[in-house]
Amino acid sequence: MNxxxxxxxxxxxxxxxxxxxxxxxxxxxRTLSKSMEVKLSSATIRNEMADLEDMGxxxxxxxxxxxxxxxxxxxxYVDSLMADKEQELNELKNVxxxxxxxxxxxxxxxxxxxxxxxxYATMVSAPVNRRNTLKFIQLSQVDSEQIVAVxxxxxxxxxxxIIDVDEEFSNETLLKLNMxxxxxxxxxxxxxxxxxxxxxxxxxxxxHSKVISDVLDAxxxxxxxxxxxxxxxxxxxxxFKYPELSDNQSAQxxxxxxxxxxxxxxxVSETLSGEExxxxxxxxxxxxxxxxxxxxxVVTATYxxxxxxxxxxxxxxxxxxxxxxxxxxxxxxxxxxxxINHKEGSTPPS
Amino acid sequence: MNxxxxxxxxxxxxxxxxxxxxxxxxxxxRTLSKSMEVKLSSATIRNEMADLEDMGxxxxxxxxxxxxxxxxxxxxYVDSLMADKEQELNELKNVxxxxxxxxxxxxxxxxxxxxxxxxYATMVSAPVNRRNTLKFIQLSQVDSEQIVAVxxxxxxxxxxxIIDVDEEFSNETLLKLNMxxxxxxxxxxxxxxxxxxxxxxxxxxxxHSKVISDVLDAxxxxxxxxxxxxxxxxxxxxxFKYPELSDNQSAQxxxxxxxxxxxxxxxVSETLSGEExxxxxxxxxxxxxxxxxxxxxVVTATYxxxxxxxxxxxxxxxxxxxxxxxxxxxxxxxxxxxxINHKEGSTPPS
DNA sequence: GTTAGCACTCAAATAAAGGGAGTGCTAATA
DNA sequence: TATTAGCACTCCCTTTATTTGAGTGCTAAC
Numbered sequence: 001m002n003x004x005x006x007x008x009x010x011x012x013x014x015x016x017x018x019x020x021x022x023x024x025x026x027x028x029x030r031t032l033s034k035s036m037e038v039k040l041s042s043a044t045i046r047n048e049m050a051d052l053e054d055m056g057x058x059x060x061x062x063x064x065x066x067x068x069x070x071x072x073x074x075x076x077y078v079d080s081l082m083a084d085k086e087q088e089l090n091e092l093k094n095v096x097x098x099x100x101x102x103x104x105x106x107x108x109x110x111x112x113x114x115x116x117x118x119x120y121a122t123m124v125s126a127p128v129n130r131r132n133t134l135k136f137i138q139l140s141q142v143d144s145e146q147i148v149a150v151x152x153x154x155x156x157x158x159x160x161x162i163i164d165v166d167e168e169f170s171n172e173t174l175l176k177l178n179m180x181x182x183x184x185x186x187x188x189x190x191x192x193x194x195x196x197x198x199x200x201x202x203x204x205x206x207x208h209s210k211v212i213s214d215v216l217d218a219x220x221x222x223x224x225x226x227x228x229x230x231x232x233x234x235x236x237x238x239x240f241k242y243p244e245l246s247d248n249q250s251a252q253x254x255x256x257x258x259x260x261x262x263x264x265x266x267x268v269s270e271t272l273s274g275e276e277x278x279x280x281x282x283x284x285x286x287x288x289x290x291x292x293x294x295x296x297x298v299v300t301a302t303y304x305x306x307x308x309x310x311x312x313x314x315x316x317x318x319x320x321x322x323x324x325x326x327x328x329x330x331x332x333x334x335x336x337x338x339x340i341n342h343k344e345g346s347t348p349p350s
Numbered sequence: 351m352n353x354x355x356x357x358x359x360x361x362x363x364x365x366x367x368x369x370x371x372x373x374x375x376x377x378x379x380r381t382l383s384k385s386m387e388v389k390l391s392s393a394t395i396r397n398e399m400a401d402l403e404d405m406g407x408x409x410x411x412x413x414x415x416x417x418x419x420x421x422x423x424x425x426x427y428v429d430s431l432m433a434d435k436e437q438e439l440n441e442l443k444n445v446x447x448x449x450x451x452x453x454x455x456x457x458x459x460x461x462x463x464x465x466x467x468x469x470y471a472t473m474v475s476a477p478v479n480r481r482n483t484l485k486f487i488q489l490s491q492v493d494s495e496q497i498v499a500v501x502x503x504x505x506x507x508x509x510x511x512i513i514d515v516d517e518e519f520s521n522e523t524l525l526k527l528n529m530x531x532x533x534x535x536x537x538x539x540x541x542x543x544x545x546x547x548x549x550x551x552x553x554x555x556x557x558h559s560k561v562i563s564d565v566l567d568a569x570x571x572x573x574x575x576x577x578x579x580x581x582x583x584x585x586x587x588x589x590f591k592y593p594e595l596s597d598n599q600s601a602q603x604x605x606x607x608x609x610x611x612x613x614x615x616x617x618v619s620e621t622l623s624g625e626e627x628x629x630x631x632x633x634x635x636x637x638x639x640x641x642x643x644x645x646x647x648v649v650t651a652t653y654x655x656x657x658x659x660x661x662x663x664x665x666x667x668x669x670x671x672x673x674x675x676x677x678x679x680x681x682x683x684x685x686x687x688x689x690i691n692h693k694e695g696s697t698p699p700s
Numbered sequence: 701g702t703t704a705g706c707a708c709t710c711a712a713a714t715a716a717a718g719g720g721a722g723t724g725c726t727a728a729t730a
Numbered sequence: 731t732a733t734t735a736g737c738a739c740t741c742c743c744t745t746t747a748t749t750t751g752a753g754t755g756c757t758a759a760c
Contacts, residue, residue: 028722041734046723064722064740138490142502150500150510152492160500160508237606240599249590255605256587378753391703396754414709414753 005055005076011038012048013057017069017077021320024244026066069319071285074297078282078323103127103305108232110313110333115235118326120317121258125268126230127309133189137181137215144168149215161218163211177211180204193219229268231261242318245295253292254316263290268312271300280327280334284319297321301330303337313337355405361388362398363407367419367427371670374593376416421635421669424647428632428673453477453655458582460663460683465585468676470667471608475618476580477659483539487531487565494518499565511568513561527561530554543569579618581611592668595645603642604666613640618662621650630677630684634669647671651680653687663687 005013015036019027029042029049036045049067052058057073060066069077107124114122136152142162147169151159169177184201185193198216202209236258240246245254257263270289271281283289283298290298293316300314313333315326355363365386369377379392379399386395399417402408407423410416419427457474464472486502492512497519501509519527534551535543548566552559586608590596595604607613620639621631633639633648640648643666650664663683665676 026722030722042722043734043736044732047733050724060723062741064724065742066722136490136492136498138488138498138500140486140488140500142486148486148488148500148502148508150488150490150498152498158498158510158512160510162508234609236609237602240602252587252590259584259586376753380753392753393703393705393755394701397702400755410754412710414755415711416753 005052005057008038008040009048009052011036012045013052013069013073013076014080016049016052016058016067017073017320020069021322024242024318024320026061026068028066031066071287071319074284074319074323078284081323081327106337107311108234110337111232111234114313114315114329114333115238117329118315118317118322119235119238119241120315120321120326121233121236121238121254123231123233123258123264123267123312123314123316125264125312125314126232127303127305127311128229128272133187134185134219135187137178137185139163139174139178139181139211139215141169141174147174147211149218151215151218159218159221161214161221163214165211169208173208177205177208181212181215190219229265231264231268233258233261233264239296239317242320244320245318250292250295254296257290257292258316263292264314266290267298267300267314271302271312271314272310274302280330282323282327295319297323299323299326299330301334303334305337311337355402355407358388358390359398359402361386362395363402363419363423363426364430366399366402366408366417367423367670370419371672374668374670376411376418378416381416419669421637424634424669424673428634431673431677456687457661458584460687461582461584464663464665464679464683465588467679468665468667468672469585469588469591470665470671470676471583471586471588471604473581473583473608473614473617473662473664473666475615475662475664476582477653477655477661478579478622483537484535484569485537487528487535489513489524489528489531489561489565491519491524497524497561499568501565501568509568509571511564511571513564515561519558523558527555527558531562531565540569579615581614581618583608583611583614589646589667592670594670595668600642600645604646607640607642608666613642614664616640617648617650617664621652621662621664622660624652630680632673632677645669647673649673649676649680651684653684655687661687 012032015032016027019031019035029046032045033040033042049058052073053060053067056070057076058067059070061068103126107126111122111124114124133154134151135154136150138150139147140150142148145164145166147163147165149161149163151161153159180201184197184204193216198212201216202212205212236255239251239254245251266289267283274281280299280301283293283300285297286294288294288296288298295318296316297319298314298316299321300312302310302312304310313330315321315330317326362382365382366377369381369385379395382395383390383392399408402423403410403417406420407426408417409420411418453476457476461472461474464474483504484501485504486500488500489497490500492498495514495516497513497515499511499513501511503509530551534547534554543566548562551566552562555562586605589601589604595601616639617633624631630649630651633643633650635647636644638644638646638648645668646666647669648664648666649671650662652660652662654660663680665671665680667676
């Protein structure tokens with residue numbers, strides 16, 4: 001058996017997949033023979049289909065049914081799409097950027113736009129920064145019982161913490177503490193702040209060491225928040241539009257995965273860790289690291305917000321998804337997000 | 351026809367509802383006659399059931415089926431529950447408060463705990479503050495090109511904004527600006543900041559009026575964020591556990607409502623605007639202002655976080671929900687959240 | 701007032717039948 | 731040799747019929 005596909009097989013396979021993408025029904029030889037540009041009889045096509053089935057590109061859901069693309073078949077189709085030159089599409093641009101200035105809102109809207117645009121379920125992960133360093137710390141007296149600590153990280157991630165205090169701090173005391181914190185911690189990475197450093201800090205702070213503790217707690221908090229990754233989803237109910245997913249309990253499982261987000265986080269990690277990044281990745285069926293999506297295809301793209309902050313956009317739909325449209329849309333959105341980059345110092349969602 | 355229920359009718363209606371809550375199946379006379387403590391023949395019960403049906407408390411989904419409680423029947427049941435003295439339940443307390451300090455996380459977890467605890471879909475709305483006043487503003491130089499504005503509102507709602515600047519500000523300038531902002535705006539409500547005030551501010555700020563604008567923008571932003579209400583949901587897929595909801599497309603609609611959250615927001619508004627607040631409200635079927643939940647019951651509670659910040663906790667489930675458990679759990683959670691009150695100055699979700 | 705008994709109803713489950721799309725194979729054709 | 735027409739066969743899906751059983755309403759007896 002030859003592992004290469006003849007031109008005609010190419011053509012037929014392609015036709016099968018495209019037809020199936022549209023209708024969602026197994027496609028038979030007769031249908032193809034009538035709809036294809038090159039005229040071939042159904043019998044001929046049947047023969048070729050038998051071969052394609054042998055090679056694993058398509059299969060029958062049951063005897064005497066038409067053919068359906070296998071995962072391998074989808075893979076072929078997607079790969080051949082990849083090879084195509086990418087087209088432009090910038091209608092999204094306007095929709096996206098109007099009246100959004102905060103990253104969180106941008107991302108939420110991105111998920112939404114993507115969902116309505118594609119009719120699939122979508123997710124967008126907030127960017128995570130791997131190498132965080134402290135940029136600036138400031139303590140300010142809010143009222144007699146509380147001071148607020150403002151912590152600015154590289155990438156302008158900001159975190160506040162209200163700290164309860166017993167006594168009112170004098171301006172000089174605050175100034176001194178601010179000075180101490182900034183000179184000691186400025187530019188430090190999270191990992192560099194170790195116990196020794198902390199002890200030294202507290203010693204220098206003297207009677208105000210409790211405040212230092214609280215501030216450091218807040219710093220530690222930032223990392224924690226970063227760790228349980230923020231993911232925005234939209235259009236989960238779109239999967240009901242595809243009978244092959246909405247039937248059994250797979251719909252439940254998928255929607256549950258969307259709700260819990262834990263599994264999506266894995267997906268994001270997977271995507272972000274891929275070497276060939278800043279590209280678009282397609283997971284077909286079992287290729288995705290989420291069991292509940294074994295009947296789905298997942299298309300993801302990585303975007304970069306500058307200073308090493310990377311996030312993921314993803315689309316989850318049936319295997320018979322409109323890969324071409326999806327990939328093009330994703331590409332566009334990716335570019336949009338990349339472009340925001342140094343548009344504004346923004347507070348990522350906390 | 352007498353509109354009052356006899357004791358026996360009370361008892362039978364109660365038994366019907368409780369049985370239906372457990373099984374989800376229409377309950378027939380024979381079942382009841384066997385399961386009830388007081389011994390009555392099925393025929394007798396049939397007669398009473400016929401009366402109850404006439405009065406509108408129960409109905410048959412079809413001829414020759416058992417009886418199902420009508421909305422009126424559920425209402426009766428709930429009302430009689432309301433009358434019961436409330437019992438305590440504080441197992442939630444520990445689950446809730448461990449390692450959560452930020453309101454956002456608390457609320458998210460509240461929704462989750464509630465969902466797993468009750469097996470229904472849940473929602474928790476972040477508290478909104480109606481009468482916001484400014485408490486404190488501080489500008490700090492982060493680096494040579496950026497300063498950060500920290501705005502603290504009453505209720506310790508904190509907001510940051512990074513402002514790009516051309517020149518590096520001197521310490522004195524910043525000090526002066528801070529002084530100006532605080533003396534002018536401190537204690538002011540949002541509504542009180544009008545154009546005249548803004549103009550005066552800018553004038554006093556002289557060449558730095560742009561910074562003032564940016565700060566005020568950030569202040570305006572807070573309100574905007576407050577307006578599109580933040581709602582956390584959990585356990586939406588729980589509705590799949592109840593066949594009467596998961597069947598047709600009602601599941602889709604409900605889950606969609608959960609995803610979009612727009613409709614939930616209406617529900618929250620409704621709850622918050624109710625006079626008899628700080629109580630627990632129950633919407634049965636059409637009573638809820640959300641069409642997609644016509645086959646559900648919705649139980650909501652209002653909690654208060656001090657300083658007039660009020661939010662809502664809600665449970666959405668089938669009409670045959672375990673009202674007793676739900677209301678008890680809700681009550682407990684409500685108390686929990688109320689108790690957090692002045693526990694810590696926390697940043698609500700932005 | 702309560703109960704036993706009986707005929708009746710109707711949803712849901714099961715079974716049977718028919719239709720139809722599609723296949724594989726063989727034999728004829730270009 | 732590659733293609734095509736034809737045919738018997740398979741198997742899913744839909745429709746229709748049948749059965750089953752839980753439950754009711756009613757009447758008559760207790």
